Amino acid sequence: MPKETLKYTNDEVTVVWKPKLCIHSTICWKGLIEVFNPKERPWIKMDGANSEKIIEQVRKCPSGALSYFLNAEAPADNNTADKVVAESANMLTVEVTPNGPYLIKTECLIVHSDGREETKTGTVALCRCGSSANKPYCDGRHRKIGFEG
Template structure:
């Protein structure tokens, strides 16, 4: 099943949003409302602030639903075809969020129960409450059911 991807550019960078992987943590729009505003369409307005502030906020996305690439690097020499900037992890960083998902903060290979494999880039949010409709991934249902853990 293909993942929906939306792109927003300010000329310098392009922010990539994958709504199917978003866990609706609200970090993006509560910390940088002039760019990320879910009450508007489009909900991402790249002209709201400077490029570095947008990059800083995108890097805080706990699910990896938001990422970015620099436009001059897309398709250029040395391009990986992925075009998403990420920071290399020397040590695997896994975070158990209070009342929320397990966050795996590096590229990883997910092997599903039927044997199919999937490569996930950046941060991956895994369901911990058991109620996600997108298992093994978190879809934010923990908020609706009042998961404690």
């Protein structure tokens, strides 16, 4: 079973990876293979680029599986997994990705069918294809089944 949260750090920045949120868009490694290489272990190599390039690439993650914090600004309780750098906290954006999930960008409340409530911050990827094993969240299976829409 994969860990809930993994952290990779250099002197300036820490990248937080939440595998369960990953929709396997490939944006991270196609944009910066020197840092994000799924064929290597560990797959994130913080010495592969400077901190600015790493931050720029992490911000492109469509699912919110990758986030970061500056080490100098780390919260005192060190609960860094909950800190996500959001582009705009005041505006809700819902993006329908071609042949992929709905991307909701902001803070939102998810109410599950069993009544559980969960607040998500940053980007949330919701399944559109119906095949995710992690509903209501996308797990990337739309690519495996050839979903179009």
